[in-house]
Amino acid sequence: MNRPANRFFLKPLSLAVVAGLLSPASPAFAQSDESEAIEEVVATGTRLKGTATAVMQERKNQAFVADIMGAEQISRTGDGDAASALRRVTGLTLVDGKFIYVRGLGERYSSTQLNGAVVPSPDPTRNVIPLDLFPSDIIESLSVQKSFSPSMPASFGGxxxxxxxxxxxxxxxxxxxGSLGYNTESSGDVLDYPGGGRDWFGEDDGTRAAPESIRQRWEDREFLDNLEPELARDLLGDVNRDYGPERTSAAPDMGLNVTLGNSFDYDEDWRFGFLATAGYDAQTRATEQYELQDPDRIGDDVILVRFFDDIQGTERTVQWSSLLTLGIDYNRQHQIDYSIIALNDTRDEIREKFGNTENLNQAEGLRIRDIDIEYEERTLYTNQLKGMHTFPDLNFLGFDWRWSEGRSIRNAPGNMEARFVLADxxxxxxxxxxxxxxxxDAQTAARYSFQNLHDRLENYxxxxxxxxxxxxxxxxxxxxxDFVSKVRTAESRRFDVNTLGFANREFLRGSVFGDILSDENLASAELSNRAVLRDTTVAGDDYVAGQKVDAYYVEADFFYDNKWRFTGGVRWEDFRQVVAPFDPRTNQFDLNDDADRAQLAFQEDDFYPALAVTYFLKDDMQLRASIGQTVVRPDLREVSSSTYIDPLTDFPIAGTPGLETTDIINYDLRWEWYREAGNNLSVGFFYKDMEAPIESVQSPAQDGPPLIRIANAETGEVYGVELEFLQGLDFIGNGIWDNLFTTGNITVSDSEIVLDRQNIVDQTGVSAAITNTTRRMTGHSEYVVNFQFGFDSDNGEHSASVVYNVFGERILIPGIDGFDDSxxxxxxxxxxxxxxxxxxxxTVTFKVQNVLNEDKEIVFEDTLLRSETRGTSFSLSYKYDF
Structure with missing residues (x-):
């Protein structure tokens, strides 16, 4: 697709160098997913319990501890994507609406597959795929395997x-x-700015992109350094400056989904089929926020130095998805399926922020006002081909194969931030x-940034x-x-608007950026000897990364006398990874010497064994235990010393070359009782022993927020108890209870890591003023509770659910300089x-979400660090089956 977006592709030679650092993988066919699709079940009781019976049967038959959530269960909770649905699974929490923490372990400690295949990530700061990309309309089921089996990737923590x-x-x-929705925070007029003509489709039409005059200079390696003042003014005149802000009425949330599929028999042996689905969803969310950037301490009192106490924001999201699956089956023994998936998620946010800095504060009769525009398009394309074959004449030998090729793109064609001063x-x-x-009046009165990321991945x-x-x-x-080959390219460009480049700056008065720097004002402005544009692109903004994994496994499953089941095996993985940061001005490696180059190339191979034992206490009751050895490796960006901004915290993060792998031994014990009509009860215990866990630490910054570094702790452990249940209330008697049920889960757990300040200083090369050297892991909650109370009418015309979820407090930002963790x-x-x-x-569906109108808050030492309103959402949808 051609679009006038900003792109900075690296030369083929650069890609060839990275490819050369990775030895070629052995040829093979594709690995199939050991789990089978849930077959259609005709419910004889309530809709949820009918589906629960199928889901529980699959879970019961798994050799290793797993939790499974079916499409009907997702529909009952009203969750719109995979990420929000997975927070209902036992022991899982959702962070930033995108990333799932399994048993309190961060997203880097869990792996994600799509139909059993690895897929690329469009997130520039993390190697894992954001799960909010997958709308619930295309999901058949979600499977979370919590104990390691050799057929799974060895990069397995949670x-x-x-x-x-x-x-x-x-x-x-x-x-x-189709659906329509509304959020209470979006009532009345909301903050907005002029965008592009295709914003409704989640695609920039070139409005936000860098102008051709600047793009051409970047392509020619002529950056915006030491420009003549007149040339800099002319280039600024080419830049889009119409960013408002303005006030408009919020459009209602809306969605549309179409699904068409069928199967056809030919003769007695052949069956053909297809499924096509397409969906579109658009939402608007207005918020009020608070953000503390820099606290200080005088005695026991926390002093607020730099903060924004009044933030108004509007975020618009557009999602579209399409799925096409074609299949052929011969004699129910040979099946081949082909699927193509295209997903897009666009986020467009404007924020107007009022606050104080150390030098510009209300005591001096001054305030600051920032305008912040963030726009990004995340797109995922995946082709998958798989075959499943059974040979009855060979003692029912099975042969499954899988091939998947995917590409993910993150396009941030133009973000902008500007700072104003208010004087009373x-x-x-x-x-x-x-x-x-x-x-x-400053060198960085405004900043424009342009980013592009491509991930390409093949898995077979x-x-x-x-x-x-x-x-x-x-x-x-x-x-x-199992074989994985992945290549990532990332490019970033930035330039600042320097108002010191104007000799007469009286025209800077005003509130609208585009009016102040209008064509008329630029043409008449008197220039100083400084250029009004400064290129702030730095070495490391571009990088190329490659990753290859070659894996082989053997596994055996033994049933004895319908009483015992022993499953075990071993996986061997050869893992190779390289990250090569570039200097955008020269397109050369940003590596000082051979030692740096060696640290960015990483290779390891090892064996990863696993064993699971199941004892069948009764036909409907079993006790299972397992042990497995796994590993968690650093993400691509975590081993590069270049700095990037974490969208979760807005803090700068720098990786650490030479970061070590985390070794984990996983223990699981679970008792399960599968009863009539889908009723079930399970209690599980887990323990994880970690060596050199990867964690976030902070280093004090001279100006602005602290710098977050990625480092290895000394040791770590995670342990806890999980309880899950589903129970119809008909046992109470009195017919009114026959149509009611409850289901839910509770997880109580703890974690501990031990950090060594000096070792972290030696590893990262920067100061590590860590407050707590023994603490919980970042993102770990000591408890997670899910509860659902459901109703299904006798005549099948009505169903209702009340769904509750809460997680315990979790460390989001580790403390430094004597301040406690946030x-x-x-x-x-x-x-x-x-x-x-x-x-x-x-089917008519009415949903109310966040009934309690809760706000998101981050605190430290009883001091508010961040807050964000979420509002209560209402939606009404109508579905018709032809």
Whole structure:
């Protein structure tokens, strides 16, 4: 697709150098997912319990500890994407609306698969894929395996999340659904700015992109350094400056989804089928925020030095998705499926921030006013081809293969931030934005940034399985291989508007950036000997990374006398990774010497064993235990010393060359009771022993927020208890309870890591003024609670659910300089979902989310660090099955 977006592709030679650092992988076929798709189940009881029976049966049959969530369960909770749905799974928490923490371990400690295959990530700061990319309309089920098995990737800490998309239906499916929604925070007029003509589709039309005159200089390696003042003014005149802000009425949330599928029989042996689905969703969220950037301490008192106490923001998101699956089946023994998936998630946010700095504060009769524009498009394209074959004449030998090729793109074609100063000139204690403000007189009065990231990933492999019966022993043997090849390229450019380049700066007065720096004002402005544009692109803003994993595994499954099950095996992985930062001005490696180059290239190979034992206490009750050895490796950016901004905290982060791998031994014990009509109860215990866990630490900054570094702690451990249940209330008697049920889960856990200040200084090369050298892991909550109270009417026309979720406080920003750690406060999420089925073809759904109108808050030492309103959302949807 051609679009006038800002792109800075690295030369083929650069890519060839990285490819040369990675030895070629062995050729192979594709690995199949050991889990099978959930077959259609006709519910004889309530809708949820009918689906729960199928889901519980699959979980019961798993050799290793796993939790599974079906499409109907997701529909009952009203969650719109995979990320928000997974927070309902036992022991999982959601961070930043995108990343799942399994058993309190950060996103780097979990792996994600799509239909059993590894997929690329469009996130520039993390190697894992943001799970909010996957709308719930295309999801068949979500599987979270919490104990390691050799067929899974060895990079396994908290667990493995497998998103299984809808497959070919057994009969004709054709339905259309639409929805409208509203959020209480978006009532009235909201903050806005002029965008592009295709914003409704989640695609910039070139409005935000760098102008051709500047792009051409970057391509020619002629950066905006030491420009003549007249040339700099002319280039600034080419830049888009129309960023408002302005006030407009918020559009309602809206969504549309279409699904069409069918299967056809040809003769008695052949079956063909297809499934196509497409969806569109647009939302607007206005928020009020607070942000403390720099505290100080006088005695026991915390002094607020730099903060924004009045932030108004509006975020618009546009998501579209499409899925096409084609399949062919011969004699129910040979099946080949092909799928193509395209997903897009665009976020467009404007914020107007009022606050104080150390030098510009209300005591001096001054305030600062910042305008911040952030726009990004995240896109994922994936092709998947898989085959499943059974050979009855060879003792039912199974052969599965899988091939997947994916590409993810993050395009931030143009972000902008500008700073104004408000002066209470008439001393009425009111800061008049329109009449008492001016664009700040500084080298960085405004900053433009342009980013682009490409991830390309190929994953293929195969799996053989052979069942054998020997007396009372029923066995199955597996052998397989898995190969991953990934290349990432990232480019970033920045320039600042320097108002010191103007000799006469009276025209800087005003409140609208585009009006102040209008074509007329630029043409008449008197220039100084300084250029009004400064290129602030730095070495390391561009980087290329490559990763290859070659893996082979063997696994055996033994059943003895229908009482015992022993499953075990070993996986061997050869892992290679290289990260090469570039100097954008020269397109040469930003590496000082051979020692630096050696630290950025990483290779390791090892064996990773696992063993699981299940004892069948009764037909419906079992006790299982497992142990496995796994590893967690640094992300691509975490081993590069270049600095980037973490979108979760807005703090700068620098990686650490030479970062070590985390070794983990995982222990699990779980008792499970699967009862009639989907009722179930389970209690589990887990323990993880970690060597050199990867964690975030901070280093004090001279100006601005502290610098976050990635480093290894000495040791770490995580342990806890998980309880899960589903129970119909018909046992109470009195017919009113027959249509009610409860389901939920509770996780109580703890973690501890030990850090050594001097070792971190030696590893990172910077000061590490860590307050707590023994603490919980970042992102770990000591408890997670999910509860659902449901109703299904006798005639099947009505269903309702009240859904509750809360997590315990978790460290988001580790403390430094004597300040305690900063904790994200518990968020009590209460949602209500009502469904009405007036006839066999129609479904009407009404949802209320965040009924309690909770706000997101981060605090330290009883001091508010960050806050953000979320509002209460209402939506009404209509679905018709033809």
């Amino acid at each position: 667990g493995n999340v497998n998103i299984r998309l809808k497959s070919i239906p057994s009969q004709k499916v054709f339905n259309v659904s 000139e008439n001393q009425d204690d009111v800061f008049d934005v329109a009449n008492e403000g001016f664009l700040i 492999g195969y799996n053989f399985s052979l069942p054998l019966t020997l007396g009372k022993w029923e066995t199955e043997y597996k052998f397989g291989a 904790f994200e406060e518990p968020f009590h999420s209460l949602d209500m979902v009502y469904k009405y089925y007036p006839d066999f073809n129609t």
